[in-house]
Amino acid sequence: MQLIACPWCGPREEVEFSYGGQAHVPYPDSPAELSDEEWAHYVFFRDNPRGRFAERWNHNAGCRRWFNAIRDTSTYRFESVYRLDDPKPVTP
Amino acid sequence: MTVQSPSTARTPRTTRTPGADLPDQPDSLWRSAEPRRSYDVVIVGGGGHGLATAHYLAKDHGITDVAVLEKGWLAGGNMARNTTIIRSNYLWDESSAIYEHALQLWEGLEEDLGYPILFSQRGVLNLAHTLQDVRDSVRRVEANRLNGVDAEWLEPDEVRKVCPVVNTSADIRYPVLGATYQPRAGIAKHDHVAWGFARRADQAGIDLVQDCEVTGFASDGDRVTGVHTTRGTIAAGTVALCAAGSTSVLTDMLGIRVPIQSHPLQALVSELLEPVHPTVVMSNAVHVYVSQAHKGELVMGAGVDSYNGYGQRGAFHVIERQMAAAVELFPVFARAHLLRTWAGIVDTSPDASPIVGRTPYENVWLNCGWGTGGFKATPGIGSALAHTIASGEPHPLVAPFSLDRFVSGALVDEHGAAAVAH
Ligand SMILES: Cc1cc2nc3c(=O)[nH]c(=O)nc-3n(C[C@H](O)[C@H](O)[C@H](O)COP(=O)(O)OP(=O)(O)OC[C@H]3O[C@@H](n4cnc5c(N)ncnc54)[C@H](O)[C@@H]3O)c2cc1C
Numbered sequence: 001m002q003l004i005a006c007p008w009c010g011p012r013e014e015v016e017f018s019y020g021g022q023a024h025v026p027y028p029d030s031p032a033e034l035s036d037e038e039w040a041h042y043v044f045f046r047d048n049p050r051g052r053f054a055e056r057w058n059h060n061a062g063c064r065r066w067f068n069a070i071r072d073t074s075t076y077r078f079e080s081v082y083r084l085d086d087p088k089p090v091t092p
Numbered sequence: 093m094t095v096q097s098p099s100t101a102r103t104p105r106t107t108r109t110p111g112a113d114l115p116d117q118p119d120s121l122w123r124s125a126e127p128r129r130s131y132d133v134v135i136v137g138g139g140g141h142g143l144a145t146a147h148y149l150a151k152d153h154g155i156t157d158v159a160v161l162e163k164g165w166l167a168g169g170n171m172a173r174n175t176t177i178i179r180s181n182y183l184w185d186e187s188s189a190i191y192e193h194a195l196q197l198w199e200g201l202e203e204d205l206g207y208p209i210l211f212s213q214r215g216v217l218n219l220a221h222t223l224q225d226v227r228d229s230v231r232r233v234e235a236n237r238l239n240g241v242d243a244e245w246l247e248p249d250e251v252r253k254v255c256p257v258v259n260t261s262a263d264i265r266y267p268v269l270g271a272t273y274q275p276r277a278g279i280a281k282h283d284h285v286a287w288g289f290a291r292r293a294d295q296a297g298i299d300l301v302q303d304c305e306v307t308g309f310a311s312d313g314d315r316v317t318g319v320h321t322t323r324g325t326i327a328a329g330t331v332a333l334c335a336a337g338s339t340s341v342l343t344d345m346l347g348i349r350v351p352i353q354s355h356p357l358q359a360l361v362s363e364l365l366e367p368v369h370p371t372v373v374m375s376n377a378v379h380v381y382v383s384q385a386h387k388g389e390l391v392m393g394a395g396v397d398s399y400n401g402y403g404q405r406g407a408f409h410v411i412e413r414q415m416a417a418a419v420e421l422f423p424v425f426a427r428a429h430l431l432r433t434w435a436g437i438v439d440t441s442p443d444a445s446p447i448v449g450r451t452p453y454e455n456v457w458l459n460c461g462w463g464t465g466g467f468k469a470t471p472g473i474g475s476a477l478a479h480t481i482a483s484g485e486p487h488p489l490v491a492p493f494s495l496d497r498f499v500s501g502a503l504v505d506e507h508g509a510a511a512v513a514h
């Protein structure tokens with residue numbers, strides 16, 4: 001089973017975690033001013049790259065805290081994990 | 093003393109090859125074509141949907157200047173990996189219309205293709221385990237009937253009659269409180285279906301091009317003029333995307349955003365067993381579905397792996413949970429051995445319904461978002477997409493599944509009928 005390194009607890013088994021999808025999707029500053037199309041993109045549309053992806057994970061059977069990770073969606077390998085208040089790591 | 097000439101000497105019994113009396117493998121069922129430099133219609137993706145679209149373009153519309161471009165080998169994606177459940181008992185009018193259209197085509201497909209596809213209408217049970225399940229299921233049965241789809245609500249003792257190996261005892265964690273039953277549902281042989289469509293398309297003169305990955309698009313304003321591939325650039329009058337789990341990779345190249353997420357979806361088979369399981373059983377609550385394939389393997393699956401993934405493999409704990417659920421529902425399977433597990437990449441959409449129709453490019457048609465349940469749609473979407481390509485207008489059966497429903501809000505929410513149940 002794959003180990004995932006929680007930034008707070010260290011490496012734990014994958015079954016302790018749940019997935020939160022794409023990271024760094026901010027809530028719109030003034031939602032009422034968005035067009036229907038912009039609102040649809042905020043609610044329904046997420047990136048779906050093959051390769052490196054910045055995403056949210058929750059250590060729900062451990063410390064229950066959220067964190068972000070850079071993971072490769074074709075190898076499933078985690079490249080880095082970082083806290084929600086850290087900026088997205090700059091990748092080559 | 094007689095002397096036998098060598099040519100009439102009898103081969104000693106001991107050198108006979110096992111199976112030598114069986115018929116030879118058929119010759120190739122289609123040509124593996126070299127790509128030409130230009131086609132009226134280029135279909136990206138040689139899975140079930142791409143091949144079926146090619147067949148109906150030729151058969152219904154006489155359009156044969158068509159290429160199906162496949163990056164790997166023909167029908168080696170989800171078409172080779174799915175668990176072949178075919179049914180049309182979806183909740184909403186829009187969904188039951190397209191899936192029932194498909195089911196009616198399945199019923200005549202063997203004749204149409206002139207090729208055995210082993211379509212076995214053995215029925216499907218969708219089990220209910222909670223009071224809410226029961227209410228939702230009865231509602232779906234009523235909706236199905238209003239749409240002319242065969243559907244019945246069965247009490248536990250009737251479930252036992254249809255499928256004696258399901259544990260209907262009241263003394264389990266999630267007792268079976270009843271089930272919906274669609275008698276016309278069933279399974280087919282996925283490889284044979286793909287071969288049957290490929291053979292017919294090839295006979296009509298359509299080029300099936302393997303080892304040909306689309307790596308980019310050439311465009312001029314709001315038209316795409318051709319596709320760049322690993323086997324050169326090919327000009328196209330119309331392009332249809334039938335790339336299932338890899339659709340986003342293509343739409344990213346086109347600069348189109350599509351609300352799908354690609355996930356691994358796993359399935360597994362047991363060793364060959366005597367026939368014990370006469371139908372198809374699905375349970376959203378206990379989280380597994382099971383049928384017994386023609387040769388005797390138990391075929392099982394459940395929901396997707398949680399994370400996005402393009403790796404055509406998933407996590408083992410997901411398999412472990414599927415098997416635990418299967419043994420809970422079918423105690424008789426406890427000693428069966430797991431033979432093989434695998435995964436495909438499925439393109440899930442926010443409302444668990446497909447996304448078919450126009451793109452911002454006037455000559456590019458989208459067909460994706462079938463997620464965990466697009467095998468059953470194969471002939472239905474093939475015929476509707478072919479009609480769409482030929483007429484330049486979305487076929488009425490696919491019109492409700494346009495990309496702009498996410499802006500208008502006219503979603504077709506099928507999570508209840510499509511979550512674990514494919
Ligand atoms: C484990 C599993 C179980 C399933 N069970 C069921 C079920 O019981 N019932 C049901 O109805 N559905 C089921 N499905 C879903 C069903 O398999 C899919 O919805 C359906 O097969 C998708 O259509 P397709 O056959 O055209 O896809 P695919 O066979 O995946 O075809 C897409 C093709 O596009 C090719 N391609 C991708 N990118 C490119 C490119 N850039 N250039 C060229 N070619 C490209 C791929 O190689 C692939 O061959 C299941 C899926 C899986 C994975």
Ligand SMILES: [Zn+2]
Nearest residue numbers: 006009059063
């Ligand atoms: Zn933790």
